Amino acid sequence: MAEWPFLIAPLCGVWNESTSLNISNIFYGIMFDAGSTGTRIHIYTFMQKSSEPPHLDNEIFESVKPGLSAYVDQPEQGAETVRGLLDMAKQTIPSTHWSSTPVVLKATAGLRLLPEQKAQALLSEVQELFEESPFLVPDECVSIMNGTYEGILAWVTINFLTGQLYDQNQRTVGILDLGGASTQITFLPQAENKSDFISIFLFSRHSIVKLISETTCFSYLGFGLKAARLAILGALGGKADESRMYRSSCLPPSLKAEWKFGGINYKYGGMAEEVTGFQSCYAEVLKVIREKLDQPAEIRSRTFYAFSYYYDRAVDTGMIDGDQGGIILVKDFEMKANKVCEALTETNTGSPFLCMDLTYITALLKEGFGFYDHTELQLKKKVNNIETSWTLGAAFHLIQSLRTAPE
Ligand SMILES: O=c1ccn([C@@H]2O[C@H](COP(=O)(O)OP(=O)(O)O)[C@@H](O)[C@H]2O)c(=O)[nH]1
Numbered sequence: 001m002a003e004w005p006f007l008i009a010p011l012c013g014v015w016n017e018s019t020s021l022n023i024s025n026i027f028y029g030i031m032f033d034a035g036s037t038g039t040r041i042h043i044y045t046f047m048q049k050s051s052e053p054p055h056l057d058n059e060i061f062e063s064v065k066p067g068l069s070a071y072v073d074q075p076e077q078g079a080e081t082v083r084g085l086l087d088m089a090k091q092t093i094p095s096t097h098w099s100s101t102p103v104v105l106k107a108t109a110g111l112r113l114l115p116e117q118k119a120q121a122l123l124s125e126v127q128e129l130f131e132e133s134p135f136l137v138p139d140e141c142v143s144i145m146n147g148t149y150e151g152i153l154a155w156v157t158i159n160f161l162t163g164q165l166y167d168q169n170q171r172t173v174g175i176l177d178l179g180g181a182s183t184q185i186t187f188l189p190q191a192e193n194k195s196d197f198i199s200i201f202l203f204s205r206h207s208i209v210k211l212i213s214e215t216t217c218f219s220y221l222g223f224g225l226k227a228a229r230l231a232i233l234g235a236l237g238g239k240a241d242e243s244r245m246y247r248s249s250c251l252p253p254s255l256k257a258e259w260k261f262g263g264i265n266y267k268y269g270g271m272a273e274e275v276t277g278f279q280s281c282y283a284e285v286l287k288v289i290r291e292k293l294d295q296p297a298e299i300r301s302r303t304f305y306a307f308s309y310y311y312d313r314a315v316d317t318g319m320i321d322g323d324q325g326g327i328i329l330v331k332d333f334e335m336k337a338n339k340v341c342e343a344l345t346e347t348n349t350g351s352p353f354l355c356m357d358l359t360y361i362t363a364l365l366k367e368g369f370g371f372y373d374h375t376e377l378q379l380k381k382k383v384n385n386i387e388t389s390w391t392l393g394a395a396f397h398l399i400q401s402l403r404t405a406p407e
């Protein structure tokens with residue numbers, strides 16, 4: 001606890017032993033992330049001295065796979081996966097605090113892609129579960145979150161965790177999130193003659209609303225890593241055909257396999273050896289990316305933090321350490337893609353999609369968003385032991401809205 005160096009409020013100095021002597025209140029917030037590939041619970045503990053703003057103390061995190069969208073026709077079973085995580089919250093949070101601890105679930109791209117009625121059936125089951133629980137259930141506690149909002153809340157999290165929201169000498173960083181079904185790029189535009197230091201007080205009434213209005217996010221549904229696999233294979237959009245064999249030059253030539261995503265089973269495989277490899281794969285990938293994304297010029301002058309599948313694939317290929325993360329260049333992804341794709345016919349990496357995934361990441365960064373080869377990316381999964389997820393930004397917003405009286 002005493003090691004946590006950040007205050008949520010920027011103006012109160014740094015957490016130290018003497019502040020811990022005056023703690024008068026502990027409170028909690030539970031935020032569920034219903035992602036396309038998994039459901040996760042984040043339990044945040046906050047501490048507050050009577051007259052001061054709260055401090056974030058720690059986070060407890062747990063996850064289950066697959067995500068809610070895999071239960072498209074079994075909504076009760078989907079809700080059961082959430083029940084398991086909620087039981088963990090009961091074991092973690094003292095019962096004296098249950099009724100004052102808000103619980104919220106926000107679903108992202110997996111549910112955005114489902115037919116509305118099926119998504120609603122899943123959300124209703126979860127809502128029922130929350131209402132039966134001993135926790136505080138705010139209005140609209142279970143919903144599908146808009147993609148732009150997802151990016152902005154992740155931006156709030158990273159800039160808070162890296163200290164940019166309350167250090168006068170810092171500049172905010174941009175963020176890149178590559179989920180299973182959607183992707184976001186978010187940054188604070190640089191206004192001329194304006195320092196982009198934002199003096200905010202996250203629990204005050206207007207701070208997050210102000211940040212949200214000033215931050216720019218581009219969110220693309222269907223451009224997450226797994227949805228992109230389907231797009232590259234020609235299986236996205238239209239009616240999925242479970243009997244068809246979907247082929248790509250990005251896959252090992254001899255491969256014949258099946259892959260389940262969003263409740264549908266796809267058969268997929270490679271092409272002839274002569275057409276397999278990085279060049280032909282890159283050309284295939286470009287077809288799904290070209291002219292589909294925005295290329296804001298200002299991203300070139302920013303530092304970007306990247307996580308989710310950017311992080312996972314960099315770890316899988318030994319580009320960064322799985323615990324520490326690291327800094328890489330955009331061109332490092334291209335070099336790795338080239339190497340993996342050129343060896344497709346000889347080596348079995350254990351992951352048939354690795355060439356396609358790395359090539360997609362390369363093309364997304366370069367041709368999609370317009371990053372330079374030498375742009376540096378900071379790859380992080382956790383900062384000070386807190387997950388770099390939109391959920392912390394969402395928890396700030398939730399607590400703020402519960403604590404501030406209406407105008
Ligand atoms: O708390 C989390 C949640 C997700 N992920 C990563 O996010 C990606 C999966 O995205 P998700 O299932 O959230 O899909 P989305 O709904 O965002 O498209 C994978 O790389 C996960 O490792 C993560 O690193 N931490």
Ligand SMILES: [Ca+2]
Binds near residue numbers: 036308
């Ligand atoms: Ca996500």
